Amino acid sequence: MRKLNLTLAIIMLCFISCKKEVKTEGATINERDSIKTEEPIVEEPIDSAAQMKAWAAYATPGDAHKLMAEEVGTWNCDMTFWSQPNGKAEKAASTANIQMVLGGRYQETSYQGNIMGQPFEGKSTLAYNNASEEYTTTFIDNMGTGMVVAMGKYDEKTKSIELKGEMVNPVNGKKTPYREVYNIIDSNTRKIEMYDVKNGSEYKSMEIVMTRK
Structure with a gap:
């Protein structure tokens, strides 16, 4: 079952990659120039104690x-x-x-x-x-x-x-x-x-x- 799930995941990734390549190849020069990759939002690491304190403050009526x-x-x-x-x-x-x-x-x-x-x-x-x-x-x-x-x-x-x-x-x-x-x-x-x-x-x-x- 794990092998089947892994195979399906690989097929899906390949399918998505192919779609992206086709879209890029079919784009005009201006469209290709305008394609930008969104940078992921990086969250500062917070220790578990600080997280619990923040959630407790959020949930406490004031x-x-x-x-x-x-x-x-x-x-x-x-x-x-x-x-x-x-x-x-x-x-x-x-x-x-x-x-x-x-x-x-x-x-x-x-x-x-x-x-x-x-x-x-x-x-x-x-x-x-x-x-x-x-x-x-x-x-x-x-x-x-x-x-x-x-x-x-x-x-x-x-x-x-x-x-x-x-x-x-x-x-x-x-x-x-x-x-x-x-x-x-x-x-x-x-x-x-x-x-x-x-x-x-x-x-x-x-x-x-x-x-x-």
Whole structure:
């Protein structure tokens, strides 16, 4: 069996080499000149103790996770929407139930309410990556089939997190930039501001004022 595996491996290597040679021979002079071999990324050797210490630090909840845990509980959400720049504001309300999961490493929020007369359900997760020192948020709901993902950092001066990502416009199927600003007003109040892009310009599309129950 080992001999068979070795034979198959040799045949496969020969096949790949032949393909590379044919491609190179069929290339023009300019194409041959532009062919470059990517240099492998060389990682500095790290002893096992240092690796274990790095992974332990990566997996251990810190101050950022304590900040997220302060929001555990139920919140009333006063929601305002704008479908276009300077458009008429639409109002809605929902309830957010926030909890910490997986040993206090992630924040998970479940939303329930009504939007434009339709039942609304949504779920979001918030993570703080100890290695990259940035937040990642995801959001899904029953009014679509996509997931919104955004990343950003916390600003101690403004007590806010600015998160940036992309959304897919269901009308044309194209991706557009998306921005969210999460403001910590006080221990019982949060404000979320969301910005979309329309005709090449950013505008405020939603605002949520969260008040702890």
